[in-house]
Amino acid sequence: MKTATKTKKNYWQYLFLLGPFLILMGLTAGTVAGSWGIVPLGLIAAGAVLSVLGLVWQAYKTKWWKRRSTQAGTNAIAATLAVLVILGLINFLATRYQTRIDFTETGLYTLAPQSREIVQNLSQPVKVWVFDRNQNPQDRALLENYRRQGSQFSFEYVDPQTRPGIAQKFGVRSFGDVYVEAGNRRQFVQSVGQGRLSEVQLTTKIQQVTSDRAGKVYFLQGHGEVGIGEQSKLSSALNTLKDRNFAAEPLNLVQQAKIPQDATVVIVASPKRGLFPQEVKALSAYLERGGSLMLLLDPNTNPNLDSLLQNWGLTLDNRVIIDPAGQAIGFGPAFAVVDNYGQHPITQDFGNNLSIFGGARAIDSKPVTGVEATPILQTSAESWAESNIQSQPLQFNPQSDRKGPLTIGYALNRIVSAEPVANSAPKTTQARMVVIGNAQFAIDGLFEQQLNGDVFLNSISWLSSQDNKQTLSVRPKEQKQRRLNLTPLQINLLGWISLVILPVIGFACAVLLWWLRR
Known part of the structure; x- marks a missing residue:
């Protein structure tokens, strides 16, 4: 009698294994036939029911929810999901509300108040054209800063060789030429072929090209x-x-x-x-x-x-x-x-x-x-x-x-x-x-x-400005060069300190701590 009962339980286990097989049959039948009629959907539904019943029966048989390992695993999963939710919320807020902190001495990655005011108060679309094959990351970051200040500002990189018509329209002479355009007015800003885009130059030219009075x-x-x-x-x-x-x-x-x-x-x-x-x-x-x-x-x-x-x-x-x-x-x-x-x-x-x-x-x-x-x-x-x-x-x-x-x-x-x-x-x-x-x-x-x-x-x-419309603010500042010039003796001393002296001191402290605890 015990052997027969055990065999029946094994049969039940094999019956539940038909669930995934029926689901696979239904998906295959629907894909081959090109239509999802009663037979494919019926096979998928039957397979899903058997699979769910199999999971329920297996859980009842093993009572896995009472195990200590299950509880620990559940806590770990909950903690992981909580971390993922928090990270997702932080990324959502960072995308929706962008906040940047500039710790550089001269505000290298922050536009000057004058630049922000001019872009925020633009009365017409202004576009900056950079005629270059390569995009300098620092120049692009500066232009992105401008674009964040107002919807009327935009910029575009153009390869003069692939789009010669636009280059000829602006009178481009060399790679790296930068122009600003507002309506029918254009101004040459500078050439960034051998340097970086200057906020001072760009803000000045934007003000010139949008000003209707002299x-x-x-x-x-x-x-x-x-x-x-x-x-x-x-x-x-x-x-x-x-x-x-x-x-x-x-x-x-x-x-x-x-x-x-x-x-x-x-x-x-x-x-x-x-x-x-x-x-x-x-x-x-x-x-x-x-x-x-x-x-x-x-x-x-x-x-x-x-x-x-x-x-x-x-x-x-x-x-x-x-x-x-x-x-x-x-x-x-x-x-x-x-x-x-x-x-x-x-x-x-x-x-x-x-x-x-x-x-x-x-x-x-x-x-x-x-x-x-x-x-x-x-x-x-x-x-x-x-x-x-x-x-x-x-x-x-x-x-x-x-x-x-x-x-x-x-x-x-x-x-x-x-x-x-x-x-x-x-x-x-x-x-x-x-x-x-x-x-x-x-x-x-x-x-x-x-x-x-x-x-x-x-x-x-x-x-x-009797009409109080003129922008009054602090002019943008040029980048300051901060270089550390070291003599060969200072370079060698710095190398010895970082590669030899400090590691030896750390190792000696570790040995001393081990000796005291021993």
Whole structure:
């Protein structure tokens, strides 16, 4: 009897093995016949039922769920699934919400605020064409950064040999040429055949190709001001103005009584001698009609602008500012270091970054009806205005000197007219003025230092934009080269330390630990 019962159980086991066989028969029949009728589907269904019953019977027979190994295996599977779910959720969130952290010194993999603002505020599609057979990963990463900022930006790599028509359309001369296109306007950016794509160049060209206006900046001449000719000390500043569609022209108010109507901004840069009364009157009249004036006034000079400045509530201090921070960074005590900026569009993105002013004077302000004056550049509390720059050593004298912090830059505006407009608020015209007690920060050599160029360019942008549509921000910075130059002795020493000395020390520590535990 026991043998017969055991045989029946074996028969049941073989019966369940027919399940996978029936499923295979059904799939074969359906595939060969080309149609899934009753027979193939019936075989598949019968095989599935037998397979499920076989699994249930086998589980009941072995009671595998009560085994310790099964419980451990179940816990391991659950933990594995949990890890997979967490990883999948992290990847989903990373794909949906991209967050990048740039730890490089100059923000090498992060676009400057100006670049982001320009791309985010594009009013028309802009496309960058890179004519090269190879795609530099760093250049492509930079272009991807631009594309992430706005849907109006795109880029494409083109092989000039396989698509000669497009290359001829842009006038490509060599592999690596980069062009930016907006509508019917195109600008050559640079050639990346022997280098990397520059964010500075690309942002500048995007701004040029999308700008629909060109401003004109007049520099007053005739009183020892910094010139704008071929040998000008302002060549860096003039080149950046050109990149932003500003044309620079000299202005002589002795030869012409009025400031030209096409003047976007008038700059008076470090006059060594006083202006004539009629020139001051012309500048005042220019402001009264809604003009924009930038005054860069070094100490120990008398530009004869007191009457104009007093109408705006400003007074010049003729003493030279001394700042120990300038000495600490290697420039000298007469270089004022600024990291405190006012809440103004010119300086809104400066944070606590530095700007440097060599030989600066303080400016005082008092309230004037209708004039809004904002201090934009302020020195530290350790600085002071020195009355005797020739004294040695330079020390603060409370009887004759003035303790910091000192304001060396103001941005001012006043409403000069309000024209009524039907069914809307009156259209106002503002006169704007930026006064800085220093001009040396804008000359070659200092213009490229820290935020000096940004102070100059943002001031011009604010002065020239009555509609407040001009982008004001920090310019993109070029990559800094950081190389470690080692002598042969240092290289050998580094090799011995990493390959011999450190491994021997580690092995000795391990032996000592083993000996102590033994």
